[in-house]
Amino acid sequence: MSEQNGTGKPRGKSRKWPITVAVVAVVAAVAGGGFWVWHEQPSFCNAICHTPMDPYLAAFEQEPGVQGVDKWGNTVENTDSMLAVVHAVPKEEGGADANCLSCHKPTMSQQLTEVSEWATGNMPLYANETYGLVLGERDTEQLGEWLSQDGDAFCLNSACHNITRQDLVKATAQYGERNPHMAMHGQQLDCGDCHKAHRASVNACSRCHDDAPIPDGWLTYDQAQEVANRA
Numbered sequence: 001m002s003e004q005n006g007t008g009k010p011r012g013k014s015r016k017w018p019i020t021v022a023v024v025a026v027v028a029a030v031a032g033g034g035f036w037v038w039h040e041q042p043s044f045c046n047a048i049c050h051t052p053m054d055p056y057l058a059a060f061e062q063e064p065g066v067q068g069v070d071k072w073g074n075t076v077e078n079t080d081s082m083l084a085v086v087h088a089v090p091k092e093e094g095g096a097d098a099n100c101l102s103c104h105k106p107t108m109s110q111q112l113t114e115v116s117e118w119a120t121g122n123m124p125l126y127a128n129e130t131y132g133l134v135l136g137e138r139d140t141e142q143l144g145e146w147l148s149q150d151g152d153a154f155c156l157n158s159a160c161h162n163i164t165r166q167d168l169v170k171a172t173a174q175y176g177e178r179n180p181h182m183a184m185h186g187q188q189l190d191c192g193d194c195h196k197a198h199r200a201s202v203n204a205c206s207r208c209h210d211d212a213p214i215p216d217g218w219l220t221y222d223q224a225q226e227v228a229n230r231a
């Protein structure tokens, strides 16, 4: 998993071109069908895109409910605060049995854009002490755009959470005035403003309200800013 990239070439700019070719070939193969069984395994994302997917796979494969690390290698007090971890839990244990593709529906345009951004160095990349590189962060709004849907539909859709915003407000009614799902101050925050998949989630209301609920393992707005700035 860790250092080998399959090409045997040293790390450096030239290494990206074989990857590009491989990925384009894979995208073509996917388009041609017959590829899905492997493509649906989390190891696929990691094997094909090598370095940039290592930290995501490592974070994804952690146990729920324990101390762990995020995609940048930061300590996360409770891995339950990372959506990718909790969604990977088997259905019979209350999870969603999710793999990478349950959340990331790879459209052709998304994959080609990612490959070209990656190959041309046009994508923000951050250093991770253990794995080398982590991609610039996308939010649920951007991820939804790839699928021509609005940001909410990334989570609220018939295959995943077949509920409305109103249902969410009810689900967290115990927080009263600090209910994170209420439309507030003339705006509706995106799910991803608070729920993070590959790093600890953050309650965005805590930017201004010290008494906003911070569930176990979650971060306050300031802590999350600090973590992101360190990346």
Ligand code: HEC
Residues within 6 Å of the ligand: 042, 045, 046, 053, 056, 057, 060, 071, 083, 084, 087, 088, 098, 099, 100, 101, 102, 103, 104, 135, 136, 137, 138, 139, 140, 143, 192, 195, 196, 197, 198, 199
């Ligand atoms: C529960 C849904 C979910 C699962 C499962 C999931 N992701 Fe994500 N992923 C997201 C969301 C939401 C984001 C937006 C950034 C964030 O929240 O951390 C994201 C962002 C990304 C990004 C964009 C770069 C970034 O850091 O924002 C990459 C690359 C990625 N995920 C790869 C993977 C891989 C590889 C796997 C499987 C090992 C995976 N994801 C599993 C939801 C998921």
Ligand code: HEC
Residues within 6 Å of the ligand: 152, 155, 156, 161, 165, 168, 171, 172, 180, 181, 189, 190, 191, 192, 193, 194, 195, 202, 203, 204, 205, 213, 215, 216
């Ligand atoms: C302002 C921050 C914030 C935003 C925005 C937000 N959430 Fe939440 N969400 C939370 C917090 C905090 C919890 C409580 C987690 C806990 O108690 O462990 C929660 C809990 C949940 C739960 C579990 C509810 C339950 O039954 O206990 C779901 C599902 C959920 N959110 C989905 C979403 C979706 C989908 C969106 C976007 C449409 C969204 N959230 C937007 C902060 C937020």
Ligand code: HEC
Residues within 6 Å of the ligand: 177, 178, 179, 180, 181, 182, 184, 185, 189, 204, 205, 206, 207, 208, 209
């Ligand atoms: C950018 C800063 C900011 C953010 C982010 C923010 N608030 Fe507020 N909020 C305020 C301010 C300032 C007030 C006081 C307004 C006043 O007194 O007129 C307030 C007042 C409120 C009130 C009225 C009761 C009270 O405590 O004064 C509620 C309820 C509330 N906010 C909930 C939320 C929730 C829930 C979120 C997250 C979804 C949130 N706020 C996010 C700044 C913010």
